Amino acid sequence: MSLIDDYAEAVAAHLIAAGYARCEPPILQPASIFFDSGEDLRSQLYLTSDVSGAEYCLRPEYTIPVSRHYLASRAAGESVAYSYCGPVFRFSSEHKSEFAQAGIESFGRADREAVDAEILTLSLEAARAGRSPDHQSPDLQGSDLIVRIGDAGLFSRLLEALDLSPQWRRRIARGHTQGKSIAAILNASVNGPSGDHSGVLGLLEGADKHGARAFVEDLLSIAGITSVGGRTPAEIAERFLEQSALKTGAGFSAEKRAIIERFLSIEGDPDQASTQLRRLAAEAGLDLNAILDSFDMRLGFIAALGLDVGELFFAASFTRNLDYYTGFVFEAHDRSRQDEKPVAGGGRYDQLLQTLGAPRPIPAVGAAIFIDRLRRSFAGEAR
Template sequence: MPAESAQRFEALEAQAAALVDVFKGAGYEQVAPSVIQPADVFLDQIGERIRSRTYVFTDLAGEELCLRPDLTVPVSRLYLERHPDADVEARYCYNGPAFRFQPSGATQVHPREFRQAGIECFGVSDRESADVEVVLLAVEAVRAAGLNSFSLRFGDIALFYALLDALELPERWRLKLRHYFWRPPVFHALLAKLAKGERPQENGSVTVLALKLGGESTERAEQLVASYLDRESLPLVGNRALSEITARLLDLGADLLSDPLRKEVATVIEYYLAISAPPKEAANRIAMIAKGAGIDLGAALDATVRRFQRLEENGIDLSRATFATEFGRDLEYYTGLVFQIEAEAQRDIGQIAGGGRYDGLLAHVGAPRDVPAVGSAIHTQRLLAAVARAG
């Protein structure tokens, strides 16, 4: 190993040890989940951006596997192996490699194989306290590694969901807007189409079939679709089941028959997603939008405000933080608070650390119900580079 690489490796190991010491000192047990994971778990939960960068392969037994692109899902699976009923509070920390394809080419701060040191907190019913605990611990760890100049970026997916729930929307549109939240260009295009009353573009026969299914029960709709496929000698393609095809046709038919989204509702959503400001200012602007729209964001907005108050009481300078309503990070399993620690004036490095709440993830990987969960991961190569640049 060249001398420079050896020195970097030693520095990375020393930094990781310091980070893990902070985590263990806060009561987090160190664990080491498997590097190779079932691919379907990740591909279903991590979202489009990370899914396209995940290394997936099939082993000799025909099982589809992947190199873990992050450690939250593997640590969640480890928690469920230990506590199948998911009824126990647990706090774990880790330091290990993750793997992602780099579309622009691998670099020292964006390698294909990179290391994450992080924490995951499971089963704590006091969500606000757990959120604050994780943010404070991530900040403490970054400072312990020598980085004192950084900024914080926050978002809150639960608050956005509360906005959608408070507005007059057909449930299928509400679900679509939730689904596309992580892809802003697609989201805004969809919102504009709904407001203009633009109909989905489909070929004639599909449109006729979708309209014919309108008002039918799911069972009856499946029978009609099966008869149509048989009559037209159209086989089921790939892994798409008859139930999936029918569900999509029923959804299409409902969209074709629906009235346009009220423009004032679309405007409220656009105004909300345009907010990016220090947390207190952002909360005030959200409250003004809610009041103007005649909706109540009550508990969700109050929880957001209380979290920031508690962070400030614990020494976080929120004047240097940003709350962006359209910020959700790249991983689509988040359900509440999300945050990132970013090195100031070092845009090429990107985020140093990030995390958030993901209460729905454990149910998708085997838990009997949703489980309160929140965590954070630090990209240790980026942290090392940022500390070195800061002198």
């Protein structure tokens, strides 16, 4: 069976008809642009190099390649919508390593809540259009799909409101993206797998930041170390200071831990979850009004586009395993196989384009539709 068959083309045609122009970036991509996307993706890359030693990989997903295409175009910085449908390549010992992926990416729109809702509903419409081209509704009632939603921006705002140090915010946010519990994040060794640096960390405890950085840089200089893994002595010193702050538990109280755990336990009907989140913020004395207003506005736009909000499942702990997501996220799963990989998923990634070279942040949101998984789900085939 061809990867891009009538089923895939029906999905692609629905996306194009919705105003998302077809974009097919090259299959061969610079490998480095995917290294900071998440541990899972990095480990699945098919790598090669040219005669100059430059590393490339087969396209493992579309969001970053389409983003690069947009930034290289004359429309960079403007409102543009793209769709795609083609092969992607990820190593897997259990499934095919080449598979078809369709999807959409929207860049430059300031009406974030409205376009978040559009991306979600259009993705569901397109998935169902592959099954029945005449089906134009994202309605989930009686559907084979269950949709989970979350908000990475809401969690980030909570960590900011708790006045945690940048070190703790980075560590908790990264661990959360990797699916770790708060207990696992807090109990993890600050040294990691690279070795025991407790002696150096002990000397840094209580030292002022300027003196501690100079101390570490002097140690590296005496040892004749000019760089490690591409990091400069100043960057290595900063990492030691971060580890020292984490080791002492500075700025992280039992009260703050309890608030985070309570936040992450909230799930269920999105409207009811919003009420619980506002209650938590009020009782903890945290200002989450702006981000929760945005949350509610998004739900309003989703409802206006014909999707029953009560059919969605919100979880404050829900995240996707790609590091670039910064806001609304979602996944659609086969209702009878909810523990398996999603048939569609996406979210907002407002900071990604700046990391790819844009001079300023550009609003961006998109979704991927996994054709093979959808085909098996709708056809009821054994996996």
